Amino acid sequence: MEGLSLGFYMMVGYAQTHWLVIALFILGAILLNAASVMKFGGLVKQSALKPTLMVGLAIAVVLFLAIPTLSGSSFAFMAYWLDWALLIFMAVGYAIALLLWVHPIVRLVKGV
Amino acid sequence: MSSLSALSGINRRKFLLGGAAAMAAVAGLGAIPARAEQSNAKIVITGAGAAGISIANRLAKALPNANITIIDRRETHYYWPGLTLVATGAWAKSKVLDRNASFMPSRVNWIKEMADVYEPDNKRVITDTGRVVEYDFLVVASGVEYNYDAIEGMDVNAIGQNGLASVYNSPDAAAKTWDAIRKYSVDGGNGIFTLPSTPIRCAGAPLKMTLLTLDRLQQNGGADKAQMSFYSALNGVFGLPWYNDFLLNRFAEHDMDVKFRHELSAVDIGARKATFTQEDGNQFTTEYDLLHVVPPMRAPRSVRESNLAWTEGNMAAGGWLAVDRDTLQHLTYPEVFGCGDVNGTPRGKTAATVKMSVPIVVQNLISVIAGEEPEATFDGYTSCPLLTRFGAAMLIEFDYDGNLTPTYSFIDPKKESWFAWIMKDQMLKPTYLQMLKGNV
Numbered sequence: 024m025e026g027l028s029l030g031f032y033m034m035v036g037y038a039q040t041h042w043l044v045i046a047l048f049i050l051g052a053i054l055l056n057a058a059s060v061m062k063f064g065g066l067v068k069q070s071a072l073k074p075t076l077m078v079g080l081a082i083a084v085v086l087f088l089a090i091p092t093l094s095g096s097s098f099a100f101m102a103y104w105l106d107w108a109l110l111i112f113m114a115v116g117y118a119i120a121l122l123l124w125v126h127p128i129v130r131l132v133k134g135v
Numbered sequence: 136m137s138s139l140s141a142l143s144g145i146n147r148r149k150f151l152l153g154g155a156a157a158m159a160a161v162a163g164l165g166a167i168p169a170r171a172e173q174s175n176a177k178i179v180i181t182g183a184g185a186a187g188i189s190i191a192n193r194l195a196k197a198l199p200n201a202n203i204t205i206i207d208r209r210e211t212h213y214y215w216p217g218l219t220l221v222a223t224g225a226w227a228k229s230k231v232l233d234r235n236a237s238f239m240p241s242r243v244n245w246i247k248e249m250a251d252v253y254e255p256d257n258k259r260v261i262t263d264t265g266r267v268v269e270y271d272f273l274v275v276a277s278g279v280e281y282n283y284d285a286i287e288g289m290d291v292n293a294i295g296q297n298g299l300a301s302v303y304n305s306p307d308a309a310a311k312t313w314d315a316i317r318k319y320s321v322d323g324g325n326g327i328f329t330l331p332s333t334p335i336r337c338a339g340a341p342l343k344m345t346l347l348t349l350d351r352l353q354q355n356g357g358a359d360k361a362q363m364s365f366y367s368a369l370n371g372v373f374g375l376p377w378y379n380d381f382l383l384n385r386f387a388e389h390d391m392d393v394k395f396r397h398e399l400s401a402v403d404i405g406a407r408k409a410t411f412t413q414e415d416g417n418q419f420t421t422e423y424d425l426l427h428v429v430p431p432m433r434a435p436r437s438v439r440e441s442n443l444a445w446t447e448g449n450m451a452a453g454g455w456l457a458v459d460r461d462t463l464q465h466l467t468y469p470e471v472f473g474c475g476d477v478n479g480t481p482r483g484k485t486a487a488t489v490k491m492s493v494p495i496v497v498q499n500l501i502s503v504i505a506g507e508e509p510e511a512t513f514d515g516y517t518s519c520p521l522l523t524r525f526g527a528a529m530l531i532e533f534d535y536d537g538n539l540t541p542t543y544s545f546i547d548p549k550k551e552s553w554f555a556w557i558m559k560d561q562m563l564k565p566t567y568l569q570m571l572k573g574n575v
């Protein structure tokens with residue numbers, strides 16, 4: 024229980040520390056989605072889903088490869104299962120969040 | 136308007152107390168005895184560092200009527216645990232600086248002066264401007280004093296020049312230490328890292344500095360031209376046997392010269408010479424290209440010279456605060472508690488210790504205010520993310536007896552991991568700030 028509460032506040036603290044990035048990300052997502060909804064209607068378009076997921080997958084792969092170096096580390100030091108679990112969690116997590124940008128961008132580019 | 140009148144219709148005091156109980160629950164405290172909740176006790180906290188601010192926030196939430204005062208002149212908040220990363224070039228200095236005002240609860244009276252004299256028999260503290268501050272309850276949280284003067288010839292203003300380094304003194308000193316280490320990591324030469332015989336805050340910091348400098352030598356090309364040494368004034372380099380052996384093996388892999396029972400006693404900064412005193416009193420002097428000084432530490436003078444300090448036992452020499460190691464209540468003055476590095480308790484002296492002991496101190500203080508016995512006990516939790524190289528670390532957590540007490544059982548404390556590095560590099564500062572606010 025104590026571990027859970029600590030984990031929760033860790034995430035709250037992390038979000039507070041990076042509030043500007045998070046705010047800009049949310050603002051960007053709102054603007055992009057608003058633009059695509061106004062132009063083509065509907066929040067999610069089936070025809071844009073496949074390319075959205077492909078781009079999301081590509082982002083996850085790039086992040087998976089880049090995060091160790093970006094965090095001042097390297098694959099050579101990832102010797103523990105927890106390291107791999109965290110790396111996958113971070114790469115997939117950020118990629119899923121970025122779908123909020125990718126989907127409207129794909130729609131605007133494809134015109135759907 | 137109607138809700139305002141409704142509010143004035145119910146008993147405002149009850150409303151406030153209900154709110155306080157809710158806030159206390161949020162702060163992780165148990166039920167607050169009514170006598171404490173209603174108390175308008177004068178509570179004085181000396182020190183607005185990690186422990187002082189965190190306690191002030193929790194008390195402000197739990198005791199709506201208490202009169203809380205905090206005494207500390209320092210307005211800039213130092214995130215000390217980040218200094219090792221500043222001193223090894225991984226973080227900018229600005230990342231460890233904050234404003235105390237951002238964390239200070241609004242209803243706390245902040246006296247921007249230093250506690251000069253403690254008069255526990257008269258229940259008062261006299262500040263360095265002569266102001267007399269009376270209290271019903273006192274929490275001493277004034278940290279440590281660096282005793283650089285115990286090293287003859289040492290001058291903190293020279294840190295960063297002539298190969299002189301010391302991460303401890305301040306964020307400025309940490310940044311200047313990086314200047315010295317960066318140069319050394321390119322040029323190589325004779326690098327000496329020291330460990331004093333006194334209790335120190337974050338016993339892992341001198342080791343992190345050593346290991347990260349080894350890494351910088353590899354990165355910047357100085358490794359082949361460098362000979363590193365670690366001179367410990369103790370019988371080892373770390374208090375837990377498994378980690379002591381791990382570190383000595385790591386040092387051996389880098390052909391480091393390790394000496395025990397050698398205390399840095401003098402330094403000739405201009406000539407780059409360090410003098411060590413051995414256990415038998417013999418001294419020897421050696422030249423260096425990089426000297427990383429870890430100062431002997433003791434309680435701040437105002438505590439050391441007061442009736443609050445230990446007068447016997449191994450904590451007396453440093454004048455550390457004489458508190459019970461379980462309840463953190465003063466051994467002679469029951470209305471006095473201690474929290475943080477100033478405490479004369481075994482191990483500890485980490486921000487993680489502060490995180491775990493603040494709720495104990497607050498809970499016990501509330502019990503005493505309510506006329507009850509303090510019952511919450513502290514197990515001595517100490518934690519130190521040991522940075523073994525850039526990109527890898529070990530999360531070491533242990534109690535008074537040296538038993539490993541990992542918060543998350545799935546993290547093996549004896550494994551170097553990137554996970555632990557991410558915790559240190561990304562997550563611990565946000566967690567620390569939550570601690571200051573009284574949330575964790």
Ligand SMILES: Cc1cc2nc3c(=O)[nH]c(=O)nc-3n(C[C@H](O)[C@H](O)[C@H](O)COP(=O)(O)OP(=O)(O)OC[C@H]3O[C@@H](n4cnc5c(N)ncnc54)[C@H](O)[C@@H]3O)c2cc1C
Nearest residue numbers: 182184185186215216250277278337475476484485486487
């Ligand atoms: C280089 C370094 C690395 C560290 N690394 C880690 C780490 O990785 N993990 C970890 O958990 N911990 C680490 N620590 C330890 C951690 O920072 C301390 O244990 C923690 O800050 C202690 O909190 P405190 O409130 O007792 O002291 P402080 O945070 O130092 O606060 C003490 C306050 O008391 C004030 N004060 C002093 N004298 C008086 C007086 N006479 N009157 C009024 N106020 C006074 C000071 O101005 C200061 O604001 C590290 C420390 C250092 C220096």
